[in-house]
Amino acid sequence: MPAPCKSEAEQGRLRRHVVPALAGDHACARCPVRLQTFCAILEPDELAAFKSLGSTMRIEAGQCLFHEGDPTDFVFNLTSGALKLYKLLPDGRRQITGFLFPGEFLGITFGEEHFFTAEAVETSDYCRIPRPRFEAFVESHVELERELFQIAAHELRAAQDQFLLLGRKTAAERLATFLSQRFDRARRRNADWEIITLPMNRVDIADYLGLTKETVSRTFSSFRAAGLIRSLPDDRTELVARERLEAIAGGFGEG
Amino acid sequence: MPAPCKSEAEQGRLRRHVVPALAGDHACARCPVRLQTFCAILEPDELAAFKSLGSTMRIEAGQCLFHEGDPTDFVFNLTSGALKLYKLLPDGRRQITGFLFPGEFLGITFGEEHFFTAEAVETSDYCRIPRPRFEAFVESHVELERELFQIAAHELRAAQDQFLLLGRKTAAERLATFLSQRFDRARRRNADWEIITLPMNRVDIADYLGLTKETVSRTFSSFRAAGLIRSLPDDRTELVARERLEAIAGGFGEG
DNA sequence: CGGACTTTTGACCAGGCTCAATAATAGTGG
DNA sequence: CCACTATTATTGAGCCTGGTCAAAAGTCCG
Helix, strand or coil, X not given: CCCCCCCCCCCCCCCCCCCXXXXXXXXXXXXXXXXXXXXXXXXXXXXXXXXXXXXXXXXXXXXXXXXXXXXXXXXXXXXXXXXXXXXXXXXXXXXXXEEECCCCEECCCCCCECCCEEEECCCEEEEEEEHHHHHHXXXXXXXXXXXXXXXXXXXXXHHHHHHHHHHHCCHHHHHHHHHHHHXXXXXXXXXXXXXXXXXXXXXXXXXXXXXXXXXXXXXXXXXXXXXCEEEXXXXXXXXCCHHHHHHHHCCXXXX | CCCCCCCCCCCCCCCCCCCCCCCCCCECCCCCCECCXXXXXXXXXXXXXXXXXXXXXXXXXXXXXXXXXXXXXXEEEEEEEEEEEEEECCCCCEEEEEEECCCCEECCCCCCECCCEEEEEEEEEEEEEEHHHHHHHHHCCHHHHHHHHHHHHHHHHHHHHHHHHHHHCCHHHHHHHHHHHHHHXXXXXXXXXXXXXXXXXXXXXXXXXXXXXXXXHHHHHHHHHCCCEEEECCCEEEECCHHHHHHHHCCCCCC
């Protein structure tokens, strides 16, 4: 029943630089919700109990965790690597609805069927928890139930921002927004550098931003030429002029 | 502090055909979640208690319930009319993130500040519940807490569909999707007719679909010319060839 | 070094946007 | 009830951003 993973271009090779697993809490910069982890709201023994619900697994780049339409048998928590979540149109047009990074949950708000496909961007490790066990655990921890609601609420807020991006922003504004988003997350993990890692390729970025890979590439080039960013080895990008990028992202033009 | 409502074009006039208030339950056609109402999961006396939490109010077309950035002091339930929810860019570009219709809740998932503006499309009545009272009531009714989560989950699913629309669909596919969406909701209230009411104007539809009003108007015209729809008085539209519209909406072309 | 793939760049094209004019519609006041 | 006005919808003409098609350059890894 599951469609085969996208072939040629999608069946990626392994990548070398795997993002290390994230330990502990990471708060969202924009709102007072502790995000995408239960670590901060569970007692150590409860946390251990929660972790024991699932089993650790690994997936290679280009492989799918599940496809759109698959039954939602499991809840996932990513521990290393990166996933892309996407929907397809019959003729192959693709919209990536989000990327998933270490520490984040997948599948906590689903109905009976997945409504998107989840595919590994690079080799990734994750914890897979059978849904019934997950739900039983959550039901016995009311504070988790509330946390799940907060996560969903936060994702709804992020979705509104993405509507604005996809519906009304120019190519430069979209890419600047994306780079700023990535920076915000990197900053939460390491406050030192204006450097972000983009494990996904140009096609993925394009399908996330509602553009083509050529337009994404051209916009990267123009940002480089304007001294806004600098491309480094190992999929890393330095945001040389982060404030100007954020101004562009917010629709204030290049001023 | 709140920005003034959009002037000229937005400060609408009254409209005559107000959607009647919706009584009772309305299930979502696509998923097993009872949506946007607590009616079905509260006992009659509890329902009465819930209704007594708020006060009934009226708003005229073009007026705003709240602006982006306002504090989230209230939870709203629309009883008649229609609202549009939108975000703005500094230069005035606007993305409507959704329309709200009778029976639906507004503000159940917010943080401290609203992250969009809510403005009346036509004269609307609503129930306004102070947030602390709402939250206290929900906390004392666990089944409501779960229902709120289901509503948020459903909205997240709808958001993914909108990503696909805004990022990858053509103008015709966007409008066909919108008309089909409206039909799905109308069908849930009245199974008789392939007729929908569109109280919002072309600018609003355009800002919802990520297009311009001219493109929306042209696409309406082409649908009319192709015999897919028929325009009726009082903002009503008949979906003459609903299945063909749905095929277009799904990206299967005009076949 | 070589093959496969990705990224970048170029040339051209087109879907949808802009600007503008006209038509239709709703509301107003006599 | 009907002309008058304001607003909205439609249609047209031309343009531009971003898409398409193609080729060259750069990477990765055996």
